[in-house]
Amino acid sequence: MITSSPALEMNEVRKVYSVAETEVVALADASLTVAQDEIVALVGPSGSGKTTLCSIAGGILSPSEGTVTVGGEDITGYDRRRLTRFRRERVGFVFQSVNLVPFLNARENLLIVDEFGRRERREAKLRADRLLEELGLSDRAANLPGQLSGGQRQRVAIGRALMNQPSLVMFDEPTSSLDTELGSQVMELIRTEMKSRGTSAIVVTHDDRITHFCDRTVGIVDGVLAA
């Protein structure tokens, strides 16, 4: 990682989706810089482009126009294969729907991130166990997602996003399925985990109550960003 570069630099990014005869401008000239160690809240109404922005920042989607640089690495022109590798090595995602693999237990859900050989595998197991402990889940490591509470599942998803030691993590409405109390606890945990690692994050939320866990709030309406 190039230490002097911002965690994310999006420059005049435009994203247009085409469905049948219609074009939807999901992002219009979006420019956003996230500093190292910074947690940015992204707030806006449904359909305003939040998930699209996260997907582009994390190399799931490519922009129609503009440039995307993550930790000094310009990913704009990457093909599918390089994007896959970039995602695996550099970024983490926590989705609203959590997306745990239902037939793998908590520990195995962390370990699927790791796709290396045997020696690294041992190290991955150590890292998974350390993360589970930090997240207060050591005694639930063998539970399947269906045997966990909503907040515990969300914590497993956070652990999984941190497995590859990313420099930038996108949280897309990480607390929307949790009540206020649990939502605050999960945000507190996210903040602690990010700050102790010097990892940057974008946190998408509809909820003004959790933006105060972030360093800065950026608004988005109809694909247009406003500080």
Ligand SMILES: Nc1ncnc2c1ncn2[C@@H]1O[C@H](COP(=O)(O)OP(=O)(O)OP(=O)(O)O)[C@@H](O)[C@H]1O
């Ligand atoms: N794959 C797609 N194909 C076509 N249009 C899409 C696609 N994904 C999103 N859109 C459209 O792009 C716009 C932005 O969608 P996006 O999912 O980024 O919004 P969002 O802010 O995350 O909304 P929500 O808060 O409901 O999750 C919406 O108008 C949506 O209908």
Ligand SMILES: [Mg+2]
């Ligand atoms: Mg969304």
